[in-house]
Structures are given as C-alpha cells and as structure tokens.
Amino acid sequence: MAINWYHYASPATFHPLAGRLAAAFAWLAAALTAAGLWIGFVVAPTDATQGEAYRIIFIHVPTAWMAMFIYLVMAFWSALALGFNTRLSAMMAQSLAPTGALMALLALWTGAFWGRPTWGTYWAWDARMTSTLILLFLYLGVIALRNAIDDPRRADKACAVLTLVGAVNVPIIYFSVRxxxxxxxGASVSLTSAPKMATIMLTGMLVMTFACWFWCIAVALWRVQAIILERERGAGWVAALPAVRET
Amino acid sequence: MKARHRRFAWILVGLAALGVAVALVLNAFRSHLVFFFSPSQVIANEAPVGRPFRIGGLVQVGSIVRDTGSLTVRFVVTDTAKDVPVTYTGLLPDLFKEGKGVVAQGTLGPDGVFRATEVLAKHDENYMPPEAAAAIEQAHKGGQAKTLSR
Amino acid sequence: MAEFFAMGGYGWYVWMSYGACAVVVVGEALSVRARRRRALEDARLAAVDAPSRGAGAMP
Known part of the structure; x- marks a missing residue:
C-alpha cells in the first residue's frame, strides 16, 4: 500500500494526527516507565562493584542515548528541510531541539551524580564528558540561532546548516571511549559484542530506554503542534479549528 | 551582487567558520584530551614534564600501604608492563580497590614517585549481582589452583 | 522502606538523578502545554483580526 507522504507533510493534516500520536506515545511511555522503574529498583539485584549507586544507569544511559539519537533525528529532518524545502520537516527539527537539549542536560546531570560516588568526582574533562557538553551547547546554539532570526524560513535554513555541521559530534561522543x-x-551494550551486563539489569535499562524514547516522541509531537499553530496562524484551517473558534 | 548571491556568500563564510571551529575542537581532542597516561608512557617520558598530568592504570594487588595516623596512602599503578609508585594524602573514592582501575592527577617527582593531588576510581563496563561476581572469582581461583597443581 | 530510600548510603546521588528527571519531564510537559495554549490564543486573535480571510479559506 502506497502512503501519500505529501498528504501527511501538510501541517493542516499533520496537526490533528500529531495530537493523537502524542497521546498514544505518552501512555506507552508512562506504562514502560512504571515497568522499567519496577525492574530497576525492585527486581534487579545490587551490583557487585558499585552497590546501589549503579541504579542510576537505568536513567543515565537512556537519557544519554536519547541526547545523541535526537540529534541524529534532528539532522535527518534538517537535511529533508534543506533538500526538499518542506515546511513540516523544519518544524520537526525545531520541535526536537529543546527536548534534545534537556536529554543532554539530564545525561550530564545524572552522570555527575553517578560519577561522584563511583569515580570520586562530579565532573572531569575527559573526552566522553566534554563531547557531551559540546552536544548540549550545539542544541542551545540551534535554539539561540532560531530565536535570533525573525523570518522563520530563513531561520529554518540557518538552523539546518548548523545542525548538519554539528552532527559530526555524535560519532565523536559515541566512539570517544574507544x-x-x-x-x-567503555560501552556495556553495543551491536558488535555481547552485553556486559546481567540480563535483568539489561532488561531494565532497555525498558527505560523505550520509555524515554516514547516520551521524547510524545513531547516533540505536542511541541510541533504548538509550532504549527504559531507558524500557520493566519491560515484558514487554523481559524476553523474548534479550539480556536470556541475560545 | 544580487541578494541571493550575497546570502550564498554568507552561508559559505559561515560554513568555513564552522569548519575551522570543528577542526579546532578535533585538534583539542587529539592534543589535550588525553585524559591520562599509562605507566609505560610515563616511564618512556611521553608524559608532560613540569606540569601536572594524570596517570591511569590498575592498582597493583598487594601494593596499598596506608600510613597509620594520617590519610597518606602509597600504592603502585601498573599497566601490567610498567609500574609507577604513587603517594597520595586524602580521601579515596569508594571504588578504589586493589586490582581495579585508577586515575590519579599530580606530578612526577625526580625520584620517580608520582605525587597525586586527586585520585579517581575508574570502573569497568561490567554490571552483575554479587553472587555472579563471587562465582566468577571462584571459577578464576579454581582455574589458577589447577594450573598451579599441574 | 527507609532502607529502600537510603539506597545503601547512595540515596542522595540516586534520588538527585531520578528527581531531576521527574522535574524535567513535568516541567517540559507544562511548558509545552502553555506554549500550545498561547499559540491557540494568538491564532484566535489573528482570526478575529482577519475574519474574512479565516472564513473565506474554508470550503
């Protein structure tokens, strides 16, 4: 069955769809968070080396993965926006930046509170941490650039270029420990070798990762709804929305 | 020059500037972000001279000597090829243990002893319950006993 | 229960991590909701300013 992508690429059709998708993903995220926290705090045993402090892994790794992954998704939408001049792709990229920035912030924050009891320091200028900090600044740079340019279409292009150039940082973060x-x-979980974690710990981490992923999708879709409304303010379909007519 | 051309020129300038920034960052990574030097590198004089640096490796088993009455501790950092003795006064992280990873910041004295001002523990990427760790330890010891008796 | 919250002496670190995540999740959800409401309000004002355009575009 062929999907008419151009149909869904129209902000007018995507706006209601985004709302329904966001609600579904938010419920999934809530259910997975409950399951993941249950596994992480109740089912999973303590760690032989780190004791209970290792339980930060169930939130640290998902947020760190999301910080990198969201950047790649943002780069994908930016490339589409530059290549095909599609409005919705640029809005998706715009919507992902704040969520990505928050994920990078949480990865650094939870990492600090994990590093203090295990390594003995909240922060060190090693390659993994420094490149993650650069990722946070890239997100903030994209957000700042967006706000600095009044014309949304020009801001789209400028942000897309900055996003694509900054994408080189993502493989640097990932491979920095090597x-x-x-x-x-090093990485406990990778595509090339068996996981270096007990199965139940790995399960908890993966469940929390999906929870985090689905939450990011939900919140980005909600934000893109707001962005569509902001940017399509004058359009007839916006004026005809029940929520606009009734208020 | 048309507006379109001028904009294109600005994008090129911006890209060039960003390229330079990226190159600088990459260079910084290569030259300054070597977080620590191994004992072999230190013995081979590859570590910086005259300024503090970090040394990383494993705490040699049986090398920890704690001063009675003070927080001074002496231990040996090894990468299994070369060893460097370290002295440090202060609190050690929970994960500082014999046979485990360590990263110490400080300066190398003329006597070859590394005087650390900060000691961090570097743990590995393995996570397992204590019973599993004990079982691995047991199997390891059993294997060693067998090779010894042979 | 107290033992659970103590996290073997690592309670401060564990709960600071999870607490920050909870704050961020709630904060982001609230800020996005506020942004959506603001956008709807602005769209309503825009529709009031140009009612003919708003009504005319709909079939």
Missing amino acids: WWNTLHQ
Missing part, C-alpha cells in the same frame, strides 16, 4: 583514554568506562 579513541581516547577516558575516565568514562
């Missing part, structure tokens, strides 16, 4: 001597340990 390329350089870092305080941060």
